[in-house]
Amino acid sequence: MSDSYQPIDPLRPDLDEGTNVAQTHGAVLADNAAISRERRVRENGMEPVSLWVIVSSAFVLLVAGAVLNAGGGLFNYNEYRVNGYVQRDAPGVGDSGPATAPIMDALVKNGSKVYSTCSGCHQGDGMGDGASYPPLGGSEWVTGDTEQLAMIILSGVNGAITVNGRTWNTPGGMPAQPLRDPVQLASVMTYLRNSFGNSTGDVVTPEMAAAALEIYNEKAGGSPTPPQVTEAELKADHGKMLSGEVMDPATVVDLETFQPVEAAGAAE
Amino acid sequence: MATDSDTIKHADDDLRPLIDRSLRHPVMFFFTSAAAWLAVALILGIVASAKTHAPEFMGNVGWLVYGKAYAAHLNTLVYGWGCQAAFGVIIWLMARLSRKECRNPGTILLVGHVWNFAVLYGVIAILSGGGTGVPWMEFPAAVWPVLLISYVFIMAGSVVQFRCKEGGHTYISQWYLLGAIIWFPWVFTTANILIFHFNGHPVMDAGINAWFKSTLILLFFVPVGVAAAYYLAPKVTGRPVHSYALAQMGFWALAAIGPWTGMQKLAGAPIPQFLPYVGAAATVLFFIPAVTVAVNILKTVAGHASTVAASPTLRFTIAGIFGLLALGVMGVCLNFPAGLRFSQFSIAGYGFEILAIYGCFSMCSFAAMYFIVPRITRREWLSRRFISWHFYLSAYGVATIVICTIGGGLMQGAAQEYWNMPWSDAATRQYAYGWGTTVSWLFILFANVFFLLHLLLMWARLGRRSQHPTLLHKHHSESPHGPEGDIDEIQAANA
Structure with missing residues (x-):
């Protein structure tokens, strides 16, 4: 068939x-x-194509064009990442708790900023100018008893002072430094004791600095400009370490409060 | 001339049953085994879906843990049901449209058995832990060449019929069928060779796999469904395709867009960054062929609401076309960059696949089966109610699944944006939607058990002998199955 x-x-x-x-x-x-x-x-069938088909197809073409445009260069096999594809953080992300650091690092770093007040006379390298201003590096006043160092800084020095076997007698002496914040004072003291060739390896804690400020205030008796200390006074009254709990220089502290933080937070 | 024309008409009326006769065994084999695999896929789908919201469900059954059940569910759905249903539709439709009898039904039947055994082996391998872990390609790597060779033997006849057809004209359905016939081996071979036999970078393998899934849907399942719709809607209504120019535009748009889709699944992965964006843009563009086909078919049947309501074939066709339209819209919504963030790593992708395979392709395939089976078995469908239940449970079931998986997927995707929260929080968010999906799969299983039963009865040639098709009218005054068989009376009268 x-x-x-x-x-x-x-x-x-x-x-x-x-x-x-x-x-x-x-x-x-x-x-x-x-x-x-x-x-x-x-x-x-030869019916005309509906206008809506054309309009909606044109709209979809525009959408697809936008998508393609978002993809960057076509046929670029070397570009692997779209700018900004990384997702936005969810609320609360990135707030990984207070910043922390070992107390020695934190105080030295902070103290180097405070030292800018001192470097006008004692110079950036802490060695003085060799004429009027004594060096800090290798000075027994700096590396010795912390109460002496605190008093020198807070009260200033009047009259001659012997540093490294040489007598320095600057006219007007050393002016008192207006440091009243225990953290600032502790920072600059720790910095001095561990820089310019000094390496006592210990830290002057904010607690010790607070004790120094107490001694200073007691001595000043409310006067805004108490007299500067003399070498004799320093040796007689202040030849001791400041009271306060000794801290391991590696202790991790919260940079806001300088209190030790939990070991878990110290992992970083 | 009138007598010649009549003679030719009679000859042509004789040719049609000859074509149907020549194909009756392979086509019925593919349809019944596809429906049986569909039931298996649905049961596995219910198990897998239940585990997403009730993890302890069948928790101590080793061969049904989520990873195995889910993989077996999708692979049986794709290779057991989808491919075989498509084979039946393709070989019948191509033979009819090319007006050629099938010359090798025995070969097709034999190779069809090979296909089924390969799928069976693959599923057993998955359930016993031998799956490859590559989505939609979980069968052991030895299975894919068997499937490919079987495919070639099944389809060769259809290509020859197309080549040898008389007259130079190609009907729009033939475009789609030929496209599907050619695209399947390309996509299937490329993906399998690149993933299993070339030592490529694993991230790129994941991209190729995403491309495979997307192109298998858009270049195989969708074209077969559309081909069936383009044949059935004009055939049943007796009206021409609304706009033939639009039909051709839709085909070429799909052919141009389909191959680019898929890689958007890997947006943000360390592959060349234009690939995901091209994939996303192409999937957005899929809206154009989808809306073209949908408008064309819907306008073809416009004004035939009562025919659509009464004819099982047309009803399923139109449902499938709405599925196609939904697929086009979903392609836009899920793939422009703002939507992609939420759909990329959630069950929304599964919803898209189910919409494509069940909502679009399967509905069109059911339509074709309701049309083809009475012709090749020469019996009418037995029960109007079975068909109605099949339709309503399928349509509402798949709509609910799509809403649940895409809605739940977007919820899940939004929860995943909080990447510092445990991922289980995001999974928990879709529990309610998981419940909806499981219940919907149950309804669809119910629908398809009726369908499988109905099909097996037809296969056993227990259908009605009647001149009257089984329509979905209500016949209050008559038997529930429509007018009873009158063939015997007519034959008696003629004799």
């Missing part, structure tokens, strides 16, 4: 079946009822 078979309209597939079931009953009804019912597939 198929050899002699010629479709009615070779341009259109599967469309030339009789829609009139009665006409084809004789041939196909009994076995092929479903097939007899079939209608033609016609494809010659």
Whole structure:
């Protein structure tokens, strides 16, 4: 059959079946009822394309263009990361608790800033100018008893003072330094004792500095400008270490309060 | 001429049943085994879905842990149900449209068995822990060449029929069918070779896998569904395709866009950064072929509301077309960068796949089966109610799954933005949606058990012998199955 078979309209597939079931009953009804019912597939629809299809497709094209644009250079196989793809922090992220550091590092770092007040006379290298201002590096006043050092800083010095075997007698002496914050005082003292060749390896804690300020205030008796101390006074009254708990220089402290923090927080 | 024309008409009326007869065994084999695999896939899907919100469910059954059940669910759905349903539709539709009988039904039937055994072996391998862990490609690496060779034997006849057809014209469905026939081996072979046999970078392998899933949907399942719709809607209504120019535009748009999709799954991964963006843009653009096809089919059946309501074929076709439209819209919503953040690592991707495979492709395939099976078995569908239940449970079930997985996926994606929270918080957020998905899969399983039963009865040639199709009208005064068989009466009268 198929050899002699010629479709009615070779341009259109599967469309030339009789829609009139009665006409084809004789041939196909009994076995092929479903097939007899079939209608033609016609494809010659020439309706205009709806405007909405075009408009919505154009909109989607714009969206896709924006997406492509966000991707940066096309076919650039060397660019692996989009700028700004890193996600925003969730609320509260990045607040990893108070900053901490070993107390020695913290005080020395802070003290080097406070020292800018001193470096005008004692010079940046802490060795004085060799004429009027005595050196701090190698000075027994600096590396010796901490109470003496605290009093020199807080009260200033009047008259001659012997440093490293040489007598220094600067006119007017050393002026008192207006340091009233225990942390600042402790910082600069620790800095002096561990810089310019000095290495006592201990720290003057803020607690000790507070004790020094107490001694100073007691001595001043409320006067805003108490007299400067003399070498004799220093040796007689202040030849001792400041009271206070001695801290290991490696102790990790909170940089706000200078109190030791938990070991867990010290991991960094 | 009138007599010649009549003769040819009679000859053509004879040809159609010959084509159907030649293909009846392979097509029925593919349809019934596909429906059986679908039932398996649905049961596995229920187990997998239940584990997302009730982790202790069947928790001590080693071969059904989530990773195995979920993988087996998707692989049976794709290779057991999807591919075989597509094969049945393709070989029948291509033969009918090319007007050629099938010359090698025995080979197709034999190779169809090979395909089924390969899928069975693969599923057993997955459930016993031998899966590859590559989504949609979990079958052991030895299975894919078997599937590919089987595929070639199944499809070769259809390509020959297309090549040898008389007349130079190609109907729009044939474009889609031929596209699907050619794209499947390209996508399948490329992905399998690159992932399993080339020693590529694993991150790029993940990208290739995402491309495979996306292109298998857009270049195989969607075209087969669309081909069926373009055939069935004009066929059942008797109207021409609304705009043939639009139909061709839709085909070429899909052909141009489809291959670029998929890589957006890897946005932010260390692969060349334009790849995910091209994938996202192409998936957004998929809206254009989707809306083109949808408008064309819907306008073709416009004004035939009662036909759509009455004909099982047309009803499923239109449902599938709405699925296609939803797929196009979802492609836009989930893939522009603001949406991608939420969909990329959530169950929204699964929702998109289920919408494509069940909501679009399967509905169109059911439509084709409701059309084809009465023709090749020469029996009418037995029960109007089975068809109605199948339709309503399927349509509402898949709609609920898509809403649950995409809604739940977006919730999950939003929760994942808080990356310093435990990930289980994000998983917990989709528990309620997981419940919805599980219950919907149950409904769909219920629907398809009826469908499988119905199909097996038809396969056993226990369908109604009647001139009257099984329509979804209510016949209060008649039997619940429509007018009873009258073939015997007519034959008696003719004799």
